[in-house]
Amino acid sequence: MLTGSSNEISTFKGEQRALRANRIGAPALLLSVLAATAPLMVVAGVIPTTFGTMGIVGVPLLFVIVGAVLALFSFGYAEMSRHVHNAGALYAYISRGLGGTAGAGASYVALFAYSIMQIGTYGIFGFEISGQIFQHWHHNVDWWIPALAGVVLTAVFGALKIDLNARTLGVLLLIETVLTLVFDFSFVTDPGPQGVSLHAFDPGTLSGAGLGTALCFVIAGFVGFEQAPVYAEETSDPQRVVSKVMFLAIGFATVFFAFSSWAITVATGPSHVVGQSQQQSANLIFALNQDRLGNGFTDLLNVFFITGIFASMLSFHNVVARYAFAMGRDGLLPSAVGRTSKTSGAPAVGSFLQSAVSLIVVVGFAVTDNGHFDKQMGPDPTAPVLRLFTWAGNVGALGVVLLMATAAVAVIVFFVKRGAAGVQAWRLVTSGLAAVALMVIFVYSVKDFAVLLGANPGHGLRWVLPGIIALAAVIGLVVGLVLHSRKPEVHARIGQGNEAFQLQKAADAADAARAGDATA
Structure with a gap:
C-alpha cells in the first residue's frame, strides 16, 4: 500500500517491494562491510589455522596476491554497481549479464555460501565463550550452549534497523582493529629468535600440498568487501558510495592482514610459525601476547575477540537476509x-x-559432538572449530570465489551487449584477468580440499563438502529453467529487483488509462 505521494515506496507488503532507502551513508556502510571481514577473528583464528593446517609460511604474500586479484575484480564490479542497485548483488549482476537462468543458479549459490559461512561462526563463538568460562571460573559449559545463545541474540539484532546495526558493528570493529594493531607492533618491536625478517614475503615460501586451500582460507579473510552492493537500496548515494566502500575495504583488508600475518612470523620466527601454529592453533596470538603485553591485555583481547566474532555473525546474517529478500522479490x-x-x-x-x-x-x-573437556586445555575444539567453523568457512568461501569469477564474466557480457565495450575496455580487461585468476584459485582449492580435512585424497568428505556448492548451483539452475518454461514473466524479472515492480506499475497505469479512454 502506498502512502503519501505516488513516488513513495512502501516497505511493508508494498507494490514496489524495496528496502528502506537513505538508511546508511559511506562511513556506516564501510564499517558494516569491514565487520564481516572480522579483523580480529581472521588474525587470531583464521591466520594461525592457515599456518598450521596448510604448513605454508608465505601467508602474508598470499594476502597481497589475493588482494591484487580482488582489486582487478572490483574495477568492473564497482562499475556494475553504478548501473544495478539490487540487494541480490552478485546474482543480480550475473542475471543482467548472463541471463535469468544463470542468475537463478547464482542466487542459490550465494544463499548457500553466505548462509553456511554465517552458521560456521557460531562454532568458534560458542567454543571461545566456553573456553573463557573454563579458564576464569573453572566450569564446564558445552560450546553449543553459548552458540545457541548467539543464534538468539543475532536473530534479535537482525530484526532491527540497519542503521542501528551499523553503529553497533562500527564500534566493535574500531575497538578490535586498535587492539590488533597494538599487538602487531608489539610483535615487530619484540621479535622472536630470528629477528625482524621479511622471509614470509619470499615467493619460495608458497610451496606445499595445501596451497590451494590456503588460498581459500585467505579469500575467506577478504569475504565481506563484495557485500557493499547488497546495501545499495539502503544507501544515501549508491552511485558513488558502493564503489568507494568496496575499494576502501579491499585496501584495508590487504594491508591489515598482510601486516598482521607477517607480524606473527616475526614474533615466532619464520622457521617456527608453522610448528607453533600447529601446537597452539587459535590460542597462538593469545600466548604470544601474554609473554609481551601481560594477562590484562590478553583478557581484554579475549573479550573483543568474542565481540568481533559476534559482529561478523551479525554482518553475515544481514547479508543472507537481504539475499533471501531479493530472491523472494524475484x-x-x-x-x-x-x-x-x-x-x-x-x-x-x-x-x-x-x-x-x-x-x-x-x-x-551439538548432537553429534563426542568431545570432552580436558582438565588443562578446556573444551575440545574438534566439533565447533575444526569442523563447524573451518569446514563451513571454506565451503562458503569456495561458493563466493565461484560467484565472483562468474560475475566478472557477466560484467564483460553486460557492457558488450550494451555497446559500451569501447568505453569500458580497460575494465573489461581487468574483469577478464580476475575471472581467470579466481577460477584458478577455485580449482586449486577444490583439488587440495583433502588437506583441510587432514584426510586421504579419496575420502568422501573431500568431495561432499565442495559438492554442497555444486548442489546449490544445480538447484538454482533447475528453478530458473522451470520458471523460464512455466512462468516466463517471473523469469524475466530475475535480477531486476524493485525496477521490475516499477515497470509493472507503470504498465498497469497505462493499461488503466487506455481502458478509461475506451470507456469514455
Whole structure:
C-alpha cells in the first residue's frame, strides 16, 4: 500500500517491494562491510589455522596476491554497481549479464555460501565463550550452549534497523582493529629468535600440498568487501558510495592482514610459525601476547575477540537476509520472503529463516559432538572449530570465489551487449584477468580440499563438502529453467529487483488509462 505521494515506496507488503532507502551513508556502510571481514577473528583464528593446517609460511604474500586479484575484480564490479542497485548483488549482476537462468543458479549459490559461512561462526563463538568460562571460573559449559545463545541474540539484532546495526558493528570493529594493531607492533618491536625478517614475503615460501586451500582460507579473510552492493537500496548515494566502500575495504583488508600475518612470523620466527601454529592453533596470538603485553591485555583481547566474532555473525546474517529478500522479490523463493518489516524496514522473513536454519545446524553438530573437556586445555575444539567453523568457512568461501569469477564474466557480457565495450575496455580487461585468476584459485582449492580435512585424497568428505556448492548451483539452475518454461514473466524479472515492480506499475497505469479512454 502506498502512502503519501505516488513516488513513495512502501516497505511493508508494498507494490514496489524495496528496502528502506537513505538508511546508511559511506562511513556506516564501510564499517558494516569491514565487520564481516572480522579483523580480529581472521588474525587470531583464521591466520594461525592457515599456518598450521596448510604448513605454508608465505601467508602474508598470499594476502597481497589475493588482494591484487580482488582489486582487478572490483574495477568492473564497482562499475556494475553504478548501473544495478539490487540487494541480490552478485546474482543480480550475473542475471543482467548472463541471463535469468544463470542468475537463478547464482542466487542459490550465494544463499548457500553466505548462509553456511554465517552458521560456521557460531562454532568458534560458542567454543571461545566456553573456553573463557573454563579458564576464569573453572566450569564446564558445552560450546553449543553459548552458540545457541548467539543464534538468539543475532536473530534479535537482525530484526532491527540497519542503521542501528551499523553503529553497533562500527564500534566493535574500531575497538578490535586498535587492539590488533597494538599487538602487531608489539610483535615487530619484540621479535622472536630470528629477528625482524621479511622471509614470509619470499615467493619460495608458497610451496606445499595445501596451497590451494590456503588460498581459500585467505579469500575467506577478504569475504565481506563484495557485500557493499547488497546495501545499495539502503544507501544515501549508491552511485558513488558502493564503489568507494568496496575499494576502501579491499585496501584495508590487504594491508591489515598482510601486516598482521607477517607480524606473527616475526614474533615466532619464520622457521617456527608453522610448528607453533600447529601446537597452539587459535590460542597462538593469545600466548604470544601474554609473554609481551601481560594477562590484562590478553583478557581484554579475549573479550573483543568474542565481540568481533559476534559482529561478523551479525554482518553475515544481514547479508543472507537481504539475499533471501531479493530472491523472494524475484520469484526464486516464496513471495512472503520478499517482504520487509513495517517498523524497521528490515527483511524480517529472510532474517527469521536464517536464524531457523542456524538453530537446526548448531543443534545437529551439538548432537553429534563426542568431545570432552580436558582438565588443562578446556573444551575440545574438534566439533565447533575444526569442523563447524573451518569446514563451513571454506565451503562458503569456495561458493563466493565461484560467484565472483562468474560475475566478472557477466560484467564483460553486460557492457558488450550494451555497446559500451569501447568505453569500458580497460575494465573489461581487468574483469577478464580476475575471472581467470579466481577460477584458478577455485580449482586449486577444490583439488587440495583433502588437506583441510587432514584426510586421504579419496575420502568422501573431500568431495561432499565442495559438492554442497555444486548442489546449490544445480538447484538454482533447475528453478530458473522451470520458471523460464512455466512462468516466463517471473523469469524475466530475475535480477531486476524493485525496477521490475516499477515497470509493472507503470504498465498497469497505462493499461488503466487506455481502458478509461475506451470507456469514455
